[in-house]
Amino acid sequence: MREQIARLMDLQVIDRQLQEVEASLANIAGRVEQLREETEKNQTELQRLTEEDQQVAAARKRIEKELAEGEARTRNKRMRLNLVRTDKELQAVTHEVDSLRETNQRLEAELAQLGESAESRSSRIQELGELVAKGRTDLSAAEKEIAGQVEELRATIGKQHQKRDKLAAEIDPGLLSRYNMIFQRRAGLAVAVVKPVNRDGKCSGCQRLLPPQVYNEIQKQLTIQFCPSCQRILYYEAPPPAEE
Ligand SMILES: [Zn+2]
Numbered sequence: 001m002r003e004q005i006a007r008l009m010d011l012q013v014i015d016r017q018l019q020e021v022e023a024s025l026a027n028i029a030g031r032v033e034q035l036r037e038e039t040e041k042n043q044t045e046l047q048r049l050t051e052e053d054q055q056v057a058a059a060r061k062r063i064e065k066e067l068a069e070g071e072a073r074t075r076n077k078r079m080r081l082n083l084v085r086t087d088k089e090l091q092a093v094t095h096e097v098d099s100l101r102e103t104n105q106r107l108e109a110e111l112a113q114l115g116e117s118a119e120s121r122s123s124r125i126q127e128l129g130e131l132v133a134k135g136r137t138d139l140s141a142a143e144k145e146i147a148g149q150v151e152e153l154r155a156t157i158g159k160q161h162q163k164r165d166k167l168a169a170e171i172d173p174g175l176l177s178r179y180n181m182i183f184q185r186r187a188g189l190a191v192a193v194v195k196p197v198n199r200d201g202k203c204s205g206c207q208r209l210l211p212p213q214v215y216n217e218i219q220k221q222l223t224i225q226f227c228p229s230c231q232r233i234l235y236y237e238a239p240p241p242a243e244e
Helices: 002-081 087-168 173-185 212-220
Strands: 191-197 200-203 233-235
Touching: 002 087, 002 173, 002 191, 002 233, 173 233, 200 212
Parallel strands: 191 233
Antiparallel strands: 191 200
């Protein structure tokens, strides 16, 4: 029985190391993944804005052309104003000139608005272009940098798993599965050392005193005892024999 618990203690050491190594591996991979996501997001926005910019540039060209035509038409109408002979004709041509002028003003306002949005967009495009370029450089540097680390960590994990499997094979399956369950639920501490406190014993997992009969049983080291408060497997180390 004592051997079983001692093996569980060894297993717990390995499991805790594994947990740490796996966490640092996830951490490293997570940082690179985050960098990749950010760069992709910037790249997508850059592409969208570039397309929008091209569309707006085409729209501006179209409006500029329309405006030039409108201005030419206005000049023609004005010239015709000098040639009109009747009031009725004067009224009609004046009306046409006014309506052309209104159209031209509307086109000018549209152009001005497009020009304004183009300005803020082109500065954002430049900013994004720089961000994407920097992101790609950082990403490839980070990938190179972690490649070695990741390999090392994976090798460590593989070795630890082998050690763990060997040890686990020598532990009673029922006890092992109970250990696994407690390890998961109790944040990586399934086997708790019992600390002597005066005549009693304390569970180092939950820091509560154990009932006297549980403490008695543990000291006999014949059965496996669980902490009644936190359900952890209790590990008792007999004190060195007292000097006479
Ligand atoms: Zn406890």
